[in-house]
Amino acid sequence: MNDGPRHLPKDTPRLVVGLQPVREAIRAHGRKLGAVLIERPARGGPSERLSALGRFAKDQGVERIEPVPRKTLDDLAGNTEHQGAAAFAPELELLDPETLLDAPAPLIVALDGIQDPQNFGAVIRSAVALGATGIVWPEHASAPLRPATFRASAGAIEHARLSRVGSLVRFLDDAIARSVQVVGLTPDGDRPLQDVDLGLPTVLVIGSEHGGLGRAVRQRATTLARLSLEGPVQSLNASVACGIALYVFRISRMKSAISSQS
DSSP states (O other), X not given: OOXXXXXXXXXXXXXXXXXXXXXXXXXXXXXXXXXXXXXXXXXXXXXXXXXXXXXXXXXXXOSOEEEEOHHHHHHHHXXXXXXXXXXXXXXXXXXXXXXXXXXXXXXXXXXXXOOOHHHHHHHHHXXXXXXXXXXXXXXXXXXXXXXXXXXXXXXXXXXXXXXXXXXXXXXXXXXXXXXXXXXXXXTTOSEEGGGSOTTSOEEEEEEBTTTBSOHHHHHHXXXXXXXXXXXXOOOOOHHHHHHHHHHHHHHHHHHHHHHHHO
């Protein structure tokens, strides 16, 4: 008996692992998934959570829902925790960066050298949850789009508007040419983020885990802003800082919308 997944269509090469990432892949792609794999215990049936995932996949039109041994999932996932679930999904759609810049009132998150898949995925999760209209990163010196990134995003990447650019500096130049402000987030920023005009079309640039914003990126920024932090800790993990900054943007824009209606 063959305990591995059957031959998978070539148009679903992307491996997604983890309960929530697989659930979001099902929600986003439905019948376009090549297969959903669910751990088959040595004894008894799958857990209630995995059974519920299988029912959800069936309801969303997924044609192939396969029980497999844990070893199959271990081999597929490598060092990424799979929680007994995996799926084969279509490749993520990468948008032209001009599409993001030309959107109404853009709030784009640009990643300057984020190389940790956990940080990359967590930034994507915050960006989707807090209303960013796009996420941009350079081809080089960035974390790849791999199962660990999808897992860290808790499935949010399935709903994100993504663009990978050859040169982040060139992208920022294009943004400025379109009257989009470039806000570089850095602990030594010239002014607090809340003092920036957060209602303007914006590219928010998040620096790398260790080096922060690169020199060329700092030079392009129309504003270098900092978070207003209390206490002895004045720097944060890149994904945490991004989440806080996006929340500040969201609150500011919500207040502006309410004010304009009154």
